[in-house]
Amino acid sequence: MERAEDIKSYKPDQPIQDSDVQSGFKYEVAEHVGAEGLMRCLKCGACSGGCPVAAVTDYRPRKVLGDVLLGLKDQVLSSDTLWLCAACFTCEERCIQEVNFTDVVTVLRNMAVREGFAAEGYMEMAKRVIQFGRVSPLTRQVERMRENLNLPPLQEPAIEELRAIMESAGFPEIMEAATRRSKTV
């Protein structure tokens, strides 16, 4: 068994104030594709029960949902907690209300990014995708390994096309919005 002090804490240490509540937040979230199920949440906790991250930390999907429903917009969007979901879809599979928590989290992350709260690790990985066309770069050693396995040499990934498509989709503006806050703080 884990001892309590071994469990990693992601809980905020401040009590909630009236001024923290923005009651329209849940409607704002539920408008997005994928987050429609939010309003059906009964806060039963089945999501937390099957969550692999909740098993080893005090992160709880039910708390994220509860905070959204209560309207703690700033707290939810600025919190690291939002980026702890492993997107394993266990809760999504088990939710009797078809809330689709994993998709709600994706929507919340997309919103957080526009507010300037993107997790650094995610930004780094996205930058790698743009730079190398893949999350891990190709090295000479890898090329030799592939030769030994009789695999064809790897063409450059379609980086130009990838960049073009990301640009026309507006990705650079999003990346800029995501970093704006970290620069001003």
Added chain:
Amino acid sequence: MRMKEILLYRGCTTPVRLSEYESSTKIVLKELGVDAIDLVNANCCGAQFVESLYPRAHAALGGRILALAEQEEKDILAICGACSGSLKHIKHLLDSDESIRKEVNGLLAHEGLKYTGKVEVKHLLQIFNEDIGYRALEKAIVRPYQEVRMAAHYGCHVTRPFEIVKVDDPENPTIIDRIIQLTGATAVQYTSKTQCCGGPLLAMDEELATKIGAGKINNVIRAGAHGIVTACAFCQIQLTQTQLGSESTVINRIPIITLPQFLGYAMGLDYNDLGLYLNPISARHTVFRTAGEVA
């Protein structure tokens, strides 16, 4: 017999970090009558990272891959859970939301590409289960394992959410277990079988990711397995690296083997051709020896 042809979308990680998974998939499928042809000029699908930052870019990246396959008029085979999950989600989105489809097609137009929804995306497990079938697999086994106990790890994005990916029972998956049994080994049941490997958390909290991975490994070891069989590039990498390094909390080391490598050896394919020498935690003198000395 005419070979069935399918386009292998290799993804961005498999070809550079797990080329043995790519090569073993190709040679095993060829032996079973399926020709996996590389989908060339493809891009990264943007799963998890681009997806979390900006859904429109994620839809465009996935849409481009699907549209490339449409040009070739063949279905897509994805061997990484993140890729198969991502492409299936994007296909579902583009098929069900006309405005997003129009938007994505607008972004693809300058390359002369268009998404119309003609091709399917299949994960490797579906090829075994739906296209090849267990009877053909059984016939192909010429070098069965003896008294080997293996644990199946399916990968979250391979089997969930069922409504979209449609691969196997999300709470009680059986495809890998059935294949393990066909090779002469015993499929071991263990606590947390359908649980995440921890991999997606690496970008946020490596310690946490490793803790989740190690917890799973320990459950498998306690169930008395000799190895773990995987069907996702990220799971394969994560379950391996979670055991390495001085910080690891696993009670013992256990080999992690991709499904085509494990199956391929029982089919009589060569140890080296399957790239088994590249697996960091070797099963050469344990699992594979039971099927006869490695040449």
